[in-house]
Every structure is written in structure tokens, then in C-alpha cells.
Amino acid sequence: MLSARGVTKRFPGVVALKGVDLKVARGEVVSLIGENGAGKSTLMKILAGVQKPDEGEITMDGRRLDVSSVAAAQAEGVSLIHQELNLAENLSVAANLFLGREPNRFGFMDQKTIRLEARKYLTKVGLEIDPETPLSQLSLGKQQLVEIAKALSTRAKVIIMDEPTSSLSHGEVETLFEVVRDLKEQGVSVIYVSHRLAEVMTVSDRVVVFRDGEKVGELGVGEATHEAMVRLMVGRDVSQLYQRTEHELGEPALSVKGLRTEANPDHEINLQVRAGEVVGIAGLVGAGRSEMLEAIFGMTPPLAGKVQGVLPKSPREAMSLGLAFVPEDRKKKGLILDLTVEENTSLASLKMDARGPFLNREKEKRLCREMTKALAIKTPGPWQKARFLSGGNQQKIVLAKWLALSPTVLLLDEPTRGVDIGSKEEIYQLMEKFASEGMAVLFVSSELDEIMGMADRVLVMREGRLTGELGRSDFSEEAIMNLATQS
Numbered sequence: 001m002l003s004a005r006g007v008t009k010r011f012p013g014v015v016a017l018k019g020v021d022l023k024v025a026r027g028e029v030v031s032l033i034g035e036n037g038a039g040k041s042t043l044m045k046i047l048a049g050v051q052k053p054d055e056g057e058i059t060m061d062g063r064r065l066d067v068s069s070v071a072a073a074q075a076e077g078v079s080l081i082h083q084e085l086n087l088a089e090n091l092s093v094a095a096n097l098f099l100g101r102e103p104n105r106f107g108f109m110d111q112k113t114i115r116l117e118a119r120k121y122l123t124k125v126g127l128e129i130d131p132e133t134p135l136s137q138l139s140l141g142k143q144q145l146v147e148i149a150k151a152l153s154t155r156a157k158v159i160i161m162d163e164p165t166s167s168l169s170h171g172e173v174e175t176l177f178e179v180v181r182d183l184k185e186q187g188v189s190v191i192y193v194s195h196r197l198a199e200v201m202t203v204s205d206r207v208v209v210f211r212d213g214e215k216v217g218e219l220g221v222g223e224a225t226h227e228a229m230v231r232l233m234v235g236r237d238v239s240q241l242y243q244r245t246e247h248e249l250g251e252p253a254l255s256v257k258g259l260r261t262e263a264n265p266d267h268e269i270n271l272q273v274r275a276g277e278v279v280g281i282a283g284l285v286g287a288g289r290s291e292m293l294e295a296i297f298g299m300t301p302p303l304a305g306k307v308q309g310v311l312p313k314s315p316r317e318a319m320s321l322g323l324a325f326v327p328e329d330r331k332k333k334g335l336i337l338d339l340t341v342e343e344n345t346s347l348a349s350l351k352m353d354a355r356g357p358f359l360n361r362e363k364e365k366r367l368c369r370e371m372t373k374a375l376a377i378k379t380p381g382p383w384q385k386a387r388f389l390s391g392g393n394q395q396k397i398v399l400a401k402w403l404a405l406s407p408t409v410l411l412l413d414e415p416t417r418g419v420d421i422g423s424k425e426e427i428y429q430l431m432e433k434f435a436s437e438g439m440a441v442l443f444v445s446s447e448l449d450e451i452m453g454m455a456d457r458v459l460v461m462r463e464g465r466l467t468g469e470l471g472r473s474d475f476s477e478e479a480i481m482n483l484a485t486q487s
Contacts, residue, residue: 007056034210048080049073077157094118094131169285242453250275253440259305264464280455288464324402337387371400392423
């Protein structure tokens with residue numbers, strides 16, 4: 001039904017797409033995979049009218065497609081669901097679904113029709129909520145489902161989903177898969193872009209692999225194994241992502257006693273992490289893992305308890321105790337996107353680097369050079385704005401910002417969320433390096449293979465409390481899920 005032929009796109013200094021072909025049949029789910037910078041997002045934006053190709057053509061049912069703008073592409077039946085939500089938090093859910101396409105009656109907005117139609121599309125994605133609910137009251141996962149409902153409301157023939165499950169719980173992911181299956185039965189085609197290879201294997205009819213701006217292969221249902229996909233994505237075998245070595249552990253570097261958070265005030269949290277140890281925090285979405293890390297770091301001051309013997313009232317106080325924190329949402333809480341790589345790298349150490357009331361620019365430049373080299377940050381230069389780098393390189397900048405302070409404890413919340421397989425491997429190597437140098441690492445992850453691959457110990461949470469602990473010899477998905485779901 002949809003066909004792209006010879007699509008090429010150039011940006012200053014780089015060719016993002018090199019003569020790419022892509023075909024999608026009616027009612028087919030085609031997944032696109034590849035490392036960050038492979039060209040997937042560029043092709044998706046071209047299909048959706050966000051960007052214009054330099055060469056090539058796009059057709060629908062053999063007819064040349066008008067993708068000169070987003071509105072033109074939507075009119076042709078192509079809708080893109082962005083990974084970074086394209087919603088207005090100050091409006092209701094119903095208003096978001098029909099923003100810019102409001103039905104009217106006698107020249108006035110038809111609120112009744114908007115509510116009725118919104119409820120219909122919300123039900124399709126498993127959201128049984130009042131359409132008049134302010135979007136700001138919904139969790140990030142539910143906002144993602146609203147974005148999907150919005151795409152359905154355009155009656156698209158082709159829906160492009162860019163990392164649609166990055167903010168969804170396990171139950172919400174299952175709901176999304178049901179939505180995809182329903183779309184297939186209705187003859188709607190889905191282009192599914194994801195770094196989560198297990199999901200790709202579950203949902204896809206066909207997998208198309210990109211590398212360095214080119215399509216390097218296709219895999220059918222039976223061929224799309226984890227190993228085959230990784231081999232095509234990186235151009236080599238990645239036999240083992242998690243290369244952990246045992247270190248001699250030191251004294252406890254992080255001590256948390258009697259911690260009670262605002263999110264879960266009825267449960268106390270007690271834990272220790274030793275120098276050189278990597279401890280993973282597992283649990284289902286909503287278990288209170290992120291809230292615990294934010295309380296330890298003083299972002300959300302705890303109601304009670306002690307970290308390193310004191311009650312942390314602010315991040316500055318936590319920093320003085322040797323703690324550093326890489327949040328889950330790096331774009332909102334970890335970076336200032338319109339500042340440069342150099343400026344972001346020095347953010348946490350501005351006071352330390354200052355000459356009285358003035359910034360020490362020489363020290364800032366030197367720090368950026370050192371961290372860019374140490375963490376292998378790929379950037380055209382220190383002047384590049386953070387928003388134009390890949391997710392993996394943005395995550396490294398956040399790490400660099402904290403490493404400049406030489407912390408003794410590193411808190412990581414979903415450290416590889418939204419990054420490609422190659423960047424994941426690099427982040428795992430950095431975690432291993434930090435531990436080998438005596439740093440204590442406490443990290444939250446929703447990926448069980450990541451938890452089991454990187455942790456020396458696993459602590460499992462449910463509803464704001466720790467329900468158990470597992471050593472490496474006891475690791476298994478079943479053991480972790482039993483602790484995550486037990487009452």
C-alpha cells in the first residue's frame with residue numbers, strides 16, 4: 001500500500017538517508033530497528049510530512065503521495081505518533097484528540113460530538129476515563145495512550161509509532177499490542193519503531209534494519225531472532241552485552257535507613273550499597289522505584305529517614321554527601337537542551353569552577369574535553385546544542401555532568417531508556433568501569449535482562465516497599481517477578 005523509493009536526505013555534513021526503499025502492505029506491521037543515527041527517524045519524519053526528502057518518491061496505492069506538510073500527510077492517511085509526546089497538558093483529553101480538527105455546528109465548536117468521539121477512541125486504547133479529564137492529571141503512560149487514540153481519530157491508513165512503549169507499564173504495553181492487532185484486522189498498516197527487540201519480535205510481520213542511513217536487511221517472522229537483529233544493526237556479533245567482572249567490595253558507600261517517601265508514606269526503606277558494588281532495583285511500573293531514588297537524592301525530600309546519616313532536604317545536600325543522580329527523563333530533568341555540550345557538562349560543578357561571581361571558561365572547556373574523551377561522547381564539537389545529539393550521547397552528557405564531581409555513589413534511573421543497542425553496550429561498560437574504580441552504583445531498570453546482566457545484587461520493590469533481595473546465583477525472571485507481584 002505504501003512505498004518509498006530511493007529516498008535520500010542530506011543535512012550539513014551528513015547524509016542521513018542514502019537511497020532508501022521501503023514497502024508496507026495493507027494491514028502489515030513492519031518494524032524499523034537500528035542504532036541511533038541509523039536514519040529511522042528521518043525516514044519516519046519524511047513519510048509524515050515533518051521533513052522533505054532531497055530525492056526519491058513516496059506512493060500510496062501506486063499514486064504519488066503529497067507529504068509536503070504534516071497536514072498534507074494526515075489528509076493522505078499517514079499519521080505519526082512521536083516518542084516525545086505532542087500534546088497540550090493545559091487542555092482536556094478530548095480537546096487534545098481533536099486539536100486543530102474540531103467538529104463544529106452552526107459555526108460553533110461541537111463539544112458534544114467531541115466528547116462522544118473522544119470516548120470512542122479512548123475505549124479503543126483501553127482508557128476508560130472521562131474525556132473532560134485534564135491531560136496534566138494523567139501519567140506519562142496514559143498520555144502515550146492518548147497520543148495513540150489521537151492518531152486513530154484521524155482515521156489513518158498508515159500509523160507510524162516511534163518508541164510507543166517507552167513510557168508504558170506492562171499492562172499498557174499489552175493493551176497497545178491489542179490495539180495493533182485490531183488495526184491489522186481493519187486493514188490499517190503500522191510502522192513500528194523500537195529499540196526493544198523483544199517487543200519487535202512479538203508485534204512484527206516483518207523487520208527492516210537500518211545502519212548508517214541505509215537499509216541493510218529485512219527479516220521475516222521466523223528469522224527475526226535477537227541475535228540476527230543485533231548482528232544486522234551493529235554489523236558485528238554482540239555475543240555478550242553484559243561483561244561484568246567481580247570486584248573486591250569495600251565498605252558501605254550508601255546507607256539508607258528508615259526512608260519514607262511522599263508517594264509511599266506507610267513503608268520504610270532500608271538498604272546499603274558497598275563501594276564497587278552494582279545493585280539493581282527491579283519492580284513493576286508504579287512500584288515506587290523512581291520515587292525512592294528521588295527521595296534519596298533530595299529531589300523530593302523524604303518524610304523521614306536518613307541517607308548517609310542525615311535527612312536529605314535538597315539535591316545540593318545529597319551532592320555534598322557524594323551522591324550523583326541520573327534521572328529517567330534526561331530531557332526534562334537531566335539536561336538543558338538548548339545549552340551546548342560544554343555548558344551541560346559543567347552544570348553540576350559551576351560553583352566549584354567559578355572565579356568569584358564569574359565562570360571559569362578555561363576550566364569549563366578543559367572539563368568538556370576530558371569528559372568527551374573519557375565517555376566517548378559523539379558530537380561535532382563542544383558548541384553543539386544537546387538537543388541535536390542522539391539519546392545515547394545525551395545520556396553520556398548527563399553522566400559526565402556528575403562525574404565531574406567525583407561522586408562516591410551513582411544513582412541511575414532507567415539508564416538505557418530510549419537508547420540503541422550500541423549505546424546500551426557503551427553505558428554498561430561505563431557502569432562496569434565506575435564499579436571497578438570503587439564507586440557504588442544503584443540503578444533502576446524495567447528490563448529484567450539488564451538487571452540480571454549488570455547487577456551484583458537485585459532488590460525488588462512492590463507498592464513502595466522492598467519485598468526481597470536476590471544474589472547473582474539466585475537470579476531468574478521468575479524469581480524477580482514473584483517478588484515483584486507478591487502481596
